[in-house]
Amino acid sequence: ASTLVLAEHENGSIKAQTVSAVVAAKSLSEDNSVSLLLAGSGQSLKDAAKHAASCHPSVSQVLVADSDKFEYPIAEPWAKLVQMIQQSGEYSHIVSASSSFGKNVLPRAAALLDVSPITDVIEISSSSQFVRPIYAGNALCTVRYTGANPCMLTIRPTSFPIPPSSADSKCNEAPISEVDLSTLDEDYLGKSRYVGHTSQDAERPDLGSARVVVTGGRGLKSAENFKMVEKLAEKLGAAVGATRAAVDAGFVPNDLQVGQTGKIVAPELYLAFGVSGAIQHIAGMRDSKVIVAVNRDADAPIFQVADYGLVGDLFEVIPELIEKIPEKK
Amino acid sequence: MKIMVAIKRVVDYAVKIRVKPDKTGVETNNVKMSMNPFCEIALEEALKIREAGLASEVVAVSMGPPQCVDTLRTGLAMGADRGIHVEATTGLYPLNVAKIFKRLVELENPGLIFLGKQAIDDDCNQTGQMVAGLLRWPQATFASKVVLDKEKQVATVEREVDGGLETLSLDLPAVITTDLRLNQPRYATLPNIMKAKSKVIKKYTPQELNVDIRSDLEVVQVIEPPKRKAGVIVSSVDELIDKLKNEAHVI
Numbered sequence: 094a095s096t097l098v099l100a101e102h103e104n105g106s107i108k109a110q111t112v113s114a115v116v117a118a119k120s121l122s123e124d125n126s127v128s129l130l131l132a133g134s135g136q137s138l139k140d141a142a143k144h145a146a147s148c149h150p151s152v153s154q155v156l157v158a159d160s161d162k163f164e165y166p167i168a169e170p171w172a173k174l175v176q177m178i179q180q181s182g183e184y185s186h187i188v189s190a191s192s193s194f195g196k197n198v199l200p201r202a203a204a205l206l207d208v209s210p211i212t213d214v215i216e217i218s219s220s221s222q223f224v225r226p227i228y229a230g231n232a233l234c235t236v237r238y239t240g241a242n243p244c245m246l247t248i249r250p251t252s253f254p255i256p257p258s259s260a261d262s263k264c265n266e267a268p269i270s271e272v273d274l275s276t277l278d279e280d281y282l283g284k285s286r287y288v289g290h291t292s293q294d295a296e297r298p299d300l301g302s303a304r305v306v307v308t309g310g311r312g313l314k315s316a317e318n319f320k321m322v323e324k325l326a327e328k329l330g331a332a333v334g335a336t337r338a339a340v341d342a343g344f345v346p347n348d349l350q351v352g353q354t355g356k357i358v359a360p361e362l363y364l365a366f367g368v369s370g371a372i373q374h375i376a377g378m379r380d381s382k383v384i385v386a387v388n389r390d391a392d393a394p395i396f397q398v399a400d401y402g403l404v405g406d407l408f409e410v411i412p413e414l415i416e417k418i419p420e421k422k
Numbered sequence: 423m424k425i426m427v428a429i430k431r432v433v434d435y436a437v438k439i440r441v442k443p444d445k446t447g448v449e450t451n452n453v454k455m456s457m458n459p460f461c462e463i464a465l466e467e468a469l470k471i472r473e474a475g476l477a478s479e480v481v482a483v484s485m486g487p488p489q490c491v492d493t494l495r496t497g498l499a500m501g502a503d504r505g506i507h508v509e510a511t512t513g514l515y516p517l518n519v520a521k522i523f524k525r526l527v528e529l530e531n532p533g534l535i536f537l538g539k540q541a542i543d544d545d546c547n548q549t550g551q552m553v554a555g556l557l558r559w560p561q562a563t564f565a566s567k568v569v570l571d572k573e574k575q576v577a578t579v580e581r582e583v584d585g586g587l588e589t590l591s592l593d594l595p596a597v598i599t600t601d602l603r604l605n606q607p608r609y610a611t612l613p614n615i616m617k618a619k620s621k622v623i624k625k626y627t628p629q630e631l632n633v634d635i636r637s638d639l640e641v642v643q644v645i646e647p648p649k650r651k652a653g654v655i656v657s658s659v660d661e662l663i664d665k666l667k668n669e670a671h672v673i
Contacts, residue, residue: 167590168551168554168561168563169560169561172555192584193563193564193581193582193583193584194583194584196547196551196563197551197561197563197564198551199551200516200547200548200549200551200552200555201551201552201554201555201561202555203517203548203552203555204517204520204551204552204553204554204555204556205555205556207517208517208638209515209516209517209637209638209639210548211639212545212546212547212548213545213547222642226545226647227448227543227544227545227644228433228439228448228542228543228545229542229545230647231438231439231646231647232439232441232448232644232645232646232647233644233645233646233647234544234641234643234644235641235642235643235644235645236639236640236641236642237639237640237642238638238639239637239638239639239640240638240639241638279558281558281559281560284559284560284592284593284596285560285561285562285590285591285592285593285596286590286591286592287588287589287590288578288589288590288591289588289589290583290586290587290588290589291586291587292585292586299585301584305672305673329673337602340603341602341603346586347566347582347587347603348582348583348584348585348586348587353545354540354601354602356584361672362666362670362672362673372438379647379650382672383666383670383672384650384653385662385666391655396652396655397650397652398650398652399652399653400653400654400670401653401654401655401656401662401665401666401670402653402654402655402656403655403656403657403658403659403662404655410659413659414659414662414663417659417660417663418663418673419667419673
């Protein structure tokens with residue numbers, strides 16, 4: 094077997110979710126050779142390629158597509174690139190993280206290659222059999238891929254954790270080679286153009302990979318009150334999350350939403366304040382190791398999944414926690 | 423300009439689903455079915471564009487069993503001008519749907535296509551991207567804002583991506599998939615429900631459209647997820663901190 098992993102990079106480094114995709118690719122079969130595909134331009138791409146070469150011992154090759162077309166992660170040239178590489182590479186599998194990038198690009202590439210992709214894989218049973226959640230995680234579906242190569246997957250990064258040892262193993266640096274892009278030109282590629290990007294506060298840990306997540310729900314009542322959650326998160330060195338209700342009410346921006354249609358998280362510690370526990374929200378955090386829920390309503394469904402529940406007024410509990418919780422080490 | 427909107431009939435979002443005992447799927451008999459919420463948002467956006475005078479017609483398309491006509495009627499009652507039903511009794515995967523949709527686009531020549539970003543039953547999040555790929559059209563997925571410039575034939579779309587919002591500019595024709603915060607879908611009023619009864623729904627089969635419905639996927643089993651066992655209720659912040667420190671060892 095041979096697998097192509099679509100890599101995401103930022104500021105010259107490979108993103109953690111891409112390394113999770115490599116971990117997933119490795120588990121497809123014993124003798125799998127994994128190629129990482131990076132696209133971008135300039136120095137940040139070169140740095141990312143260097144990082145890619147040693148980001149995980151399973152990476153056997155790094156392919157680099159260097160072009161202005163890839164300055165931003167646009168689906169049209171990316172999908173075309175994947176199709177082009179598959180035609181010369183004949184990979185058995187093509188994998189990406191099920192991030193907003195992977196979900197945008199991989200199905201389009203699959204259509205060009207005339208295969209059915211499989212979204213949000215959480216378990217790899219064999220090289221052609223996979224488990225994925227359906228109905229917002231209320232059922233688990235095992236699917237078998239019976240089509241021709243390539244079998245295309247997006248994987249949930251939280252289900253394929255990166256072993257701590259793989260980060261520092263510099264022993265085998267995979268060779269880096271440039272992709273020939275001379276046949277990439279097609280006039281339709283210019284029909285979608287990047288205009289801009291607004292990003293949120295980058296000082297806090299990333300919600301998708303944080304060790305601790307503190308989430309607020311509708312119970313916070315206002316954007317002003319939500320700052321208490323942020324203060325507690327700061328004390329814990331945690332990422333901040335929110336329910337759909339809190340986002341819709343305008344307390345916080347959309348990219349903090351945890352749930353089936355937002356971010357899927359699985360931190361070591363998940364603290365939920367004023368969160369009722371709608372199915373869609375639980376689907377996004379149920380794999381957390383330890384769940385704490387604080388809610389005034391003792392019947393709130395969130396208590397059914399919480400390891401530790403505290404029935405009480407969060408406007409008293411949060412300040413007390415901020416005061417009493419030990420400083421992070 | 424004509425706008426096409428895909429709408430899917432799914433188990434109503436408020437229904438607590440049940441996995442069938444024989445593990446072949448989720449029970450859909452005697453269960454309330456509705457239009458996929460993301461498709462409602464897609465249709466609403468198309469209707470708003472038509473009402474702003476930027477489009478002349480909104481065509482709603484649904485694929486699947488005969489009951490999809492009910493879902494199409496809901497769409498017509500919301501305000502779509504006419505419907506197309508592609509009747510298929512076997513299950514359709516996103517690649518099948520995308521191929522059928524491509525054929526319909528060739529027949530209808532729309533300037534813009536809206537689809538929901540995903541269906542709340544299979545949660546695939548694929549069809550819009552695949553339609554765009556097959557047509558070689560530009561795509562903007564997970565849209566939270568759409569601004570149309572009729573003169574320039576350009577759509578400016580704000581997208582919900584990891585870590586913020588991204589803005590793309592697309593030349594029409596284009597495919598846009600809709601996210602939760604794009605708009606608030608309208609309810610169908612009684613007079614509009616009555617009016618919808620006389621609107622036209624054209625019927626096709628995949629065979630008539632010359633689309634081969636083969637499948638490269640097979641469902642092996644559908645099961646319930648493992649239950650998380652409920653934990654303990656603590657009585658104070660001090661007890662909570664003590665448990666987190668000395669029992670769970672997470673702080």
